[in-house]
Amino acid sequence: MKRVAVAVAQSKTIGEAVGVVREAQRQELRRWKEELLQEALEAFVAQHLGGRWQRRSGPTPWVCAGCGPREAQQVKRNGHYRRGLIMLEGAITLRVPQLRCVGCGRGISLASPFLPARRRFWGELDRHITEAYLGGASYRQVKALVERQTNSDVGLMSLWRRFQEQAKQARNPEVAGSIKTVYLDEVYLRVKGKPWWGLLALGETDAGRRHYLGSGLAGERSREAWDGFVESLSLPEGGRGIIIVHDGDPAIAGAVAMALPWAEERRCVWHEMHNIIRRARDSYPQDQARQRATTEQGIQALRAKWPPSPRTTSPMERRIKDLRRRIRPMDGFGSLAGLTNFMRAWIAKENTRTQG
Numbered sequence: 001m002k003r004v005a006v007a008v009a010q011s012k013t014i015g016e017a018v019g020v021v022r023e024a025q026r027q028e029l030r031r032w033k034e035e036l037l038q039e040a041l042e043a044f045v046a047q048h049l050g051g052r053w054q055r056r057s058g059p060t061p062w063v064c065a066g067c068g069p070r071e072a073q074q075v076k077r078n079g080h081y082r083r084g085l086i087m088l089e090g091a092i093t094l095r096v097p098q099l100r101c102v103g104c105g106r107g108i109s110l111a112s113p114f115l116p117a118r119r120r121f122w123g124e125l126d127r128h129i130t131e132a133y134l135g136g137a138s139y140r141q142v143k144a145l146v147e148r149q150t151n152s153d154v155g156l157m158s159l160w161r162r163f164q165e166q167a168k169q170a171r172n173p174e175v176a177g178s179i180k181t182v183y184l185d186e187v188y189l190r191v192k193g194k195p196w197w198g199l200l201a202l203g204e205t206d207a208g209r210r211h212y213l214g215s216g217l218a219g220e221r222s223r224e225a226w227d228g229f230v231e232s233l234s235l236p237e238g239g240r241g242i243i244i245v246h247d248g249d250p251a252i253a254g255a256v257a258m259a260l261p262w263a264e265e266r267r268c269v270w271h272e273m274h275n276i277i278r279r280a281r282d283s284y285p286q287d288q289a290r291q292r293a294t295t296e297q298g299i300q301a302l303r304a305k306w307p308p309s310p311r312t313t314s315p316m317e318r319r320i321k322d323l324r325r326r327i328r329p330m331d332g333f334g335s336l337a338g339l340t341n342f343m344r345a346w347i348a349k350e351n352t353r354t355q356g
Contacts, residue, residue: 003203018286030089032265037085037115038094044112045097064101064121067152074102087122121162123134125150129159130166136326149201152257167341170348172212175356177205179235182213182263183316184246184256186221190332191339197221198323198343199229202316210354217340226255239263245310268313319350 024113050056051073056271074152078100085092088132096115099108109117110327121129123144132142139156146154181204199216213233218225239260246252248267256265289312323346333339 012114015078024062026089030087030092031087033087034092034094035093040114041094041096041110041112045099045110049075049077052077061097061111064104064106064108066104066106067101070101070108074125075099075108076102078107085122086119086120086125086150086152088125088149099145120158126162126166129162130345131161131349133163134326136329138329151171164338164346167345170345172348172351175203175205175213177207177209178244179203179211179213180206181243181245181310182233182235183254183310183313184230184244185313185316185320186249187254187320189327189339191336192334193332195219196336196339199225200316200320201229201233202319204310204315211351212319215343215347217343219338221249221251223251223254225270226251227258230255230259235260243310245313247313250262266307266311267309267318268311269316294349 011020035288046052048056048060048062050057060070060072060075062075064074067074076099078098080095080097083094085094094115097110099110100106100235101108111117129146130141132145133139137145139159142159143154143156146152146159183202183204185200185202187198187200189198197218197220199218201213201215202210203213204210206315213235214229216225216229216232218229239256240262242260242263243266244256244260244263245266245268246256253265256263277292281291326346327342333342
């Protein structure tokens with residue numbers, strides 16, 4: 001503490017002083033976490049085997065590859081080995097207890113819940129990597145960010161593997177309230193240069209909170225793809241009491257009519273107006289006056305039968321715009337598995353954000 005105080009006193013600017021304090025705080029937190037995890041490892045072993053010179057009986061969570069599940073009296077300590085671990089505050093080194101089977105003499109993996117085997121990054125750093133990547137940073141930018149924060153070298157492939165593993169484990173929070181409206185739409189994606197379509201369903205509760213209900217992937221815009229996706233959604237049987245809003249795509253309309261026959265189906269009025277304008281231009285390409293008159297007539301007829309709100313897919317369009325903004329710099333995905341994991345992580349992030 002005295003050394004830090006001297007360094008702060010010798011600082012020439014307030015920014016330099018703040019940097020000294022932050023670095024001292026980071027180092028102190030890193031040491032505290034290292035000591036805490038070290039004590040937790042020793043306590044985990046003592047919980048099942050007793051103290052260093054004690055013997056306990058009863059089941060343990062450890063399994064020998066040759067003998068199977070082991071009782072406490074069938075396992076003994078066998079020293080320690082050093083293991084490096086990277087945390088947000090930097091790299092630490094732990095002395096991990098080693099275990100040996102009394103029956104066959106084989107080593108037994110410690111496998112503690114808070115320190116999985118062959119894991120180089122601590123859990124909080126995994127979340128930091130996932131949040132940075134979903135927030136718009138490339139793998140190279142995440143690499144530079146992690147290396148700067150931890151003062152440790154990190155490989156691009158390690159970051160990729162960590163994100164894929166975290167994405168596979170992504171879970172959506174429970175929907176708070178009953179779903180009253182469902183918006184359906186699709187987004188264009190690319191895998192190895194080939195087109196793919198992301199099928200999306202956004203639900204809105206009676207309290208006005210919105211939550212992704214699911215996503216699907218299809219190699220083409222087809223009725224079959226939408227049939228399977230709509231049937232996979234957890235909605236009341238037949239869509240009773242549900243309002244379905246979509247852009248009028250025949251594939252979506254057919255799937256809704258088949259899987260949700262009792263739902264109230266509404267077509268987005270913005271898309272309807274856009275179609276009216278496009279048809280007028282196609283019908284009278286050289287006559288702007290006729291285009292305007294036909295467009296005005298069509299819009300007036302549309303307004304006469306406008307349904308009450310909700311009547312547009314705007315809530316879904318805004319979320320698709322955010323998704324496109326994120327994936328545009330990526331220039332597509334290298335594999336279908338990578339795209340699947342990304343969509344799972346993205347939807348979990350968005351649902352967590354909207355659910356607060």
